[in-house]
Amino acid sequence: MSVKYDHKEIELRWQAEWEEKSAFAARPGQGEKYYCLEMFPYPSGKIHMGHVRNYSIGDVLARFLRMRGMNVLHPMGWDSFGLPAENAAIEHSIHPAKWTHENIAFMRRQLKRMGLGFDWTREISTCSPEYYKWNQWIFLKFYEKGLAYKRRSTVNWCPGCSTVLANEQVEEGLCWRCASAVEAKDLEQWFFRITDYAEELLDFTHKLPGWPERVLVMQRNWIGKSMGAEVSFPVDGSDEVIRIFTTRPDTLYGVTFMTLAPEHPLVERITAKDTLEEVRSFVKEVVREKKGAGAAALEKLDKKGVFTGAFCVNPLTGAKVPVYVANFVLMEYGTGAVMAVPAHDQRDFEFARAYGLPVKVVINPRGKTLEAESMEEAYVGEGILVNSGPFDGMLNTDAVDAIIDHLEEEGVGRRSINYKLRDWGISRQRYWGCPIPVIYCKACGTVGVDLEDLPVVLPEEVRLTGTGRSPLESAGEFVNTVCPRCKGEARRETDTMDTFVDSSWYFLRYLSPGDDKKPFEKEDARYWMPVDQYIGGIEHAVMHLLYARFFTKALRDLGLHTLDEPFKNLLTQGMVCKETARCGDHGFLSPGEVTGDGKCGVCGAAVEFGAVEKMSKSKKNTIDPDGIIERYGADTTRLFSLFAAPPEKDMEWSAEGVEGSYRFLGRVWRLVTENALLLEDTTTYDEGKDPSLDDSPPLKDLHRITHGTIKKVTGDIEKRFHFNTAISSIMELVNAVYALVRGDSFNNPVGAKVFRESVETVVLLLAPFAPHITEELWQRLGNETPLYKSKWPVLSEDALVKDEVTLVVQVNGRVRAKVVVPVDSTDDDVKEAVMKDARVAEWAGGKELKKFIHVPGRLVNLVVR
RNA sequence: GCCGAAGUGGCGGAAUUGGUAGACGCGCUAGACUCAGAAUCUAGUGGGCGCAAGCCUGUGGGGGUUCGACUCCCCCCUUCGGCACCA
Numbered sequence: 001m002s003v004k005y006d007h008k009e010i011e012l013r014w015q016a017e018w019e020e021k022s023a024f025a026a027r028p029g030q031g032e033k034y035y036c037l038e039m040f041p042y043p044s045g046k047i048h049m050g051h052v053r054n055y056s057i058g059d060v061l062a063r064f065l066r067m068r069g070m071n072v073l074h075p076m077g078w079d080s081f082g083l084p085a086e087n088a089a090i091e092h093s094i095h096p097a098k099w100t101h102e103n104i105a106f107m108r109r110q111l112k113r114m115g116l117g118f119d120w121t122r123e124i125s126t127c128s129p130e131y132y133k134w135n136q137w138i139f140l141k142f143y144e145k146g147l148a149y150k151r152r153s154t155v156n157w158c159p160g161c162s163t164v165l166a167n168e169q170v171e172e173g174l175c176w177r178c179a180s181a182v183e184a185k186d187l188e189q190w191f192f193r194i195t196d197y198a199e200e201l202l203d204f205t206h207k208l209p210g211w212p213e214r215v216l217v218m219q220r221n222w223i224g225k226s227m228g229a230e231v232s233f234p235v236d237g238s239d240e241v242i243r244i245f246t247t248r249p250d251t252l253y254g255v256t257f258m259t260l261a262p263e264h265p266l267v268e269r270i271t272a273k274d275t276l277e278e279v280r281s282f283v284k285e286v287v288r289e290k291k292g293a294g295a296a297a298l299e300k301l302d303k304k305g306v307f308t309g310a311f312c313v314n315p316l317t318g319a320k321v322p323v324y325v326a327n328f329v330l331m332e333y334g335t336g337a338v339m340a341v342p343a344h345d346q347r348d349f350e351f352a353r354a355y356g357l358p359v360k361v362v363i364n365p366r367g368k369t370l371e372a373e374s375m376e377e378a379y380v381g382e383g384i385l386v387n388s389g390p391f392d393g394m395l396n397t398d399a400v401d402a403i404i405d406h407l408e409e410e411g412v413g414r415r416s417i418n419y420k421l422r423d424w425g426i427s428r429q430r431y432w433g434c435p436i437p438v439i440y441c442k443a444c445g446t447v448g449v450d451l452e453d454l455p456v457v458l459p460e461e462v463r464l465t466g467t468g469r470s471p472l473e474s475a476g477e478f479v480n481t482v483c484p485r486c487k488g489e490a491r492r493e494t495d496t497m498d499t500f501v502d503s504s505w506y507f508l509r510y511l512s513p514g515d516d517k518k519p520f521e522k523e524d525a526r527y528w529m530p531v532d533q534y535i536g537g538i539e540h541a542v543m544h545l546l547y548a549r550f551f552t553k554a555l556r557d558l559g560l561h562t563l564d565e566p567f568k569n570l571l572t573q574g575m576v577c578k579e580t581a582r583c584g585d586h587g588f589l590s591p592g593e594v595t596g597d598g599k600c601g602v603c604g605a606a607v608e609f610g611a612v613e614k615m616s617k618s619k620k621n622t623i624d625p626d627g628i629i630e631r632y633g634a635d636t637t638r639l640f641s642l643f644a645a646p647p648e649k650d651m652e653w654s655a656e657g658v659e660g661s662y663r664f665l666g667r668v669w670r671l672v673t674e675n676a677l678l679l680e681d682t683t684t685y686d687e688g689k690d691p692s693l694d695d696s697p698p699l700k701d702l703h704r705i706t707h708g709t710i711k712k713v714t715g716d717i718e719k720r721f722h723f724n725t726a727i728s729s730i731m732e733l734v735n736a737v738y739a740l741v742r743g744d745s746f747n748n749p750v751g752a753k754v755f756r757e758s759v760e761t762v763v764l765l766l767a768p769f770a771p772h773i774t775e776e777l778w779q780r781l782g783n784e785t786p787l788y789k790s791k792w793p794v795l796s797e798d799a800l801v802k803d804e805v806t807l808v809v810q811v812n813g814r815v816r817a818k819v820v821v822p823v824d825s826t827d828d829d830v831k832e833a834v835m836k837d838a839r840v841a842e843w844a845g846g847k848e849l850k851k852f853i854h855v856p857g858r859l860v861n862l863v864v865r
Numbered sequence: 866g867c868c869g870a871a872g873u874g875g876c877g878g879a880a881u882u883g884g885u886a887g888a889c890g891c892g893c894u895a896g897a898c899u900c901a902g903a904a905u906c907u908a909g910u911g912g913g914c915g916c917a918a919g920c921c922u923g924u925g926g927g928g929g930u931u932c933g934a935c936u937c938c939c940c941c942c943u944u945c946g947g948c949a950c951c952a
Contacts, residue, residue, distance in 0.1 A: 328950045338952045728889035808885045863932045
């Protein structure tokens with residue numbers, strides 16, 4: 001008697017049941033809390049395999065911990081403001097709101113079809129006024145505290161997206177989203193003062209043991225802390241002073257020239273009359289090169305400079321050194337001026353050699369004397385100071401502090417710290433975002449909207465042209481308003497916020513999703529925060545994860561909660577990849593464009609296979625989850641996405657692998673349905689009450705394997721997130737059960753009980769991975785309580801104990817025999833047993849036993865000569 | 866250039882503390898069932914030699930530590946990721 005595994009019918013039925021019962025709603029206050037969160041999706045249209053993997057990982061964890069008795073919060077929402085909605089509006093004449101809401105509806109259905117156990121009662125969407133009202137509220141609190149401010153600045157302008165980008169959103173001079181060359185543009189912009197938190201953000205990268213080291217390293221590099229000194233170099237024959245920042249004050253006596261950034265304000269003021277023309281044209285050229293460098297930023301520009309005709313004075317030595325303008329000096333970092341020490345800095349060295357400038361050695365490696373003339377590269381290592389006045393003979397690492405102290409005493413410099421981190425520019429000249437709640441009044445100036453007037457609702461009627469002006473400027477009714485202070489005529493800010501603002505605190509909104517008095521309830525935050533496990537892509541290592549950390553600290557300082565860090569543990573999942581097909585003439589080909597015998601469907605040329613790359617439309621190697629779910633079911637799709645690789649590593653999608661997972665579920669299905677009568681007729685083996693298994697080794701083995709699997713799967717899920725090995729050990733258990741099913745071991749009352757125990761265990765252990773089929777089988781096993789309310793199997797340590805163990809016997813490190821000994825054998829017992837073995841005698845007989853090594857339960861190694 | 870991660874069968878991957886390398890799955894081979902196929906089941910499957918028992922060899926390359934190394938140490942190679950004029 002067999003029943004077909006109808007995955008679709010089973011999955012839809014159980015999904016309806018979970019939906020109806022709100023099976024996965026979190027209820028604060030009951031049991032130990034666990035906040036499991038995956039990065040919420042942008043509603044781009046439909047889910048892709050990256051989503052499938054991300055949410056499958058989170059759901060396994062959430063379901064597992066629920067079965068372990070924890071009160072799990074596992075919410076879902078939508079990062080629903082953003083540029084694609086606007087582009088769709090321009091291309092297809094559909095309102096961004098409509099496009100977004102349709103996408104959300106579609107993707108929500110897809111996620112539910114995946115059987116993901118989310119608490120849908122807490123669903124949020126960042127484009128809803130109920131959500132972005134609190135964005136605006138937070139903005140105003142930041143503004144009040146000076147954490148939000150406006151200034152004119154040179155910004156990264158993406159001509160493709162017609163908007164400003166944050167520094168974090170520029171990759172190698174290109175837009176992170178559309179890869180257009182980023183241009184410089186002067187604009188009035190709102191900023192968040194994330195630099196106020198640079199030190200704390202950096203400090204806490206050392207206090208997040210649950211984060212992957214590489215993410216922490218990336219954040220540290222991004223924050224880019226450098227310790228050193230700021231030093232003043234007076235300009236000779238002028239009142240002007242050039243301030244420089246250096247991390248190498250120990251080399252101050254070796255300065256032989258000075259370099260300024262082309263944009264440095266002093267350039268115009270100190271340049272000699274007769275060189276002004278030359279300097280100006282150089283500056284122009286550099287600016288032009290920098291603008292054009294966007295696309296070709298991979299190639300570093302040649303180091304170039306021009307002498308200004310001016311000299312400045314080294315405050316320690318009194319030496320006059322020439323001042324150059326150089327294309328490699330950045331105005332944005334430090335002070336825009338760099339002292340040059342060619343003997344001990346490679347870039348300065350190259351510049352000095354190119355322009356015939358002197359090289360002065362001030363540090364000698366131990367036991368060596370450097371000759372400036374014959375040096376072929378700068379010496380950047382440690383050593384002893386020379387030519388450095390009172391500091392001669394000092395170790396350079398000690399001289400750093402000594403010289404800074406000296407600078408401070410003389411009043412010509414001070415200790416200083418620099419960060420690469422810049423303040424976060426959040427203004428975007430786009431429509432589909434959160435309006436910045438600010439009003440400009442001729443009389444009162446810049447005024448924040450009153451909190452009672454929030455939200456500032458995004459108007460529906462605007463002209464979207466994508467030309468670079470803020471679309472909101474065209475919405476007259478929105479723009480023209482009255483000043484909250486003087487009630488006079490005023491205009492609204494027409495820029496919207498970077499969507500990364502929306503995602504910087506959404507994890508807090510899930511805690512109190514309906515609250516209309518505050519962004520979130522302090523008590524809820526106290527209970528649920530921090531997020532115990534956050535799961536998402538590595539691409540957010542710097543941007544989102546740094547912004548969210550900043551928000552958490554800033555909101556703490558506003559008194560909204562008391563937490564330092566939002567995410568206790570972070571799992572960065574690998575990418576979903578697939579083999580590409582490529583034709584020399586026609587580029588990447590989709591499977592449909594390749595003929596049956598591996599030729600290009602267009603030209604018939606041989607197709608190149610083998611390159612495994614991240615799934616992407618441009619590579620034509622995507623797999624649509626819908627098709628897989630339709631054909632194999634959500635359980636198979638989830639199972640395979642977890643089985644193919646450990647979660648933090650890239651995985652390769654393979655059609656055959658999916659088949660394998662499907663076959664496995666079929667095996668489990670048949671194990672229960674084909675043995676329904678046997679299973680119905682019995683109860684689970686109970687170690688305490690039922691007869692001992694000592695008389696039946698096969699049953700005792702299976703009982704032990706069953707509990708070994710419980711131990712292995714539990715550990716793999718909770719300690720290591722190694723879902724792939726968890727699944728394979730469940731497969732091993734299934735194989736072990738099948739090995740006995742065809743014999744007669746189970747055809748007796750005790751055998752049936754052991755059989756039922758192992759089958760129930762398979763179903764329970766598999767439940768987090770494949771929740772539908774297991775729910776169905778659980779019911780078919782006659783259980784009244786649905787599986788989603790059931791407990792994880794309990795491990796019996798007693799069951800794990802073996803009577804005998806097989807020891808591997810090595811002679812001189814090579815395996816030569818195996819012996820079976822009682823588990824409690826002493827070294828001497830083992831030695832006796834080993835020596836009796838015929839194979840051992842063959843290899844070790846008649847030779848001198850130098851050493852006898854016994855690793856209990858594992859092996860024996862005889863060292864003989 | 867700097868920082869980080871990784872290199873294991875035909876493929877995805879396993880080996881948790883230095884203790885039988887290749888679990889589990891895919892693929893492949895042979896067989897059973899079938900009119901046939903699909904599905905399913907059984908057996909085999911790192912490489913070399915051998916009828917076999919078995920022997921040798923094998924985790925990117927070279928050296929080292931150890932009774933014993935995929936695992937620890939040193940050098941090198943390759944691949945991937947991040948940062949990249951940061952003073």
